[in-house]
Amino acid sequence: MSITQQHLLDAYRARQHDEPAPPAPGAHDWQVVREWRDERQFRAVLAGRPARHRFRVALNRWRRRPT
Template identity: 80%
Template sequence: MSITQEYLLDAYRARRLGEPSPPAPGAHDWQVVRELRDRREFRAVLAGRPARGRLRAALSRWFHGPASRRLDAPVSRKA
């Protein structure tokens, strides 16, 4: 049974019993994502790590390396 079929069955049962219908699938997805991000940041602060920018900083180091040899810096070629 798909999630849509399950939702329709639950909505049908709720209507028959006079109860409020359940929320549609995906109605609160972004709220859950925000809550997970907030929890991750909170746990990072408790552990004494920076709460934001860790992934971006790691990717920047991975792709650009040390500041002396950045990939986006112009390369001088001597012939």
């Protein structure tokens, strides 16, 4: 059974029991990614490391290099 079929079945069952439908698959993916990033930054601060984005640091280093 695919995730879409499972979602449709869950929505049908919720409707039969007068309950709110579950969120669609993937509806909260970006929120999970943001929370994971925030947790990583928090743990970096606790460990005494700077809470910067590695990509941003690498981009700034590339921008500042002499030509």
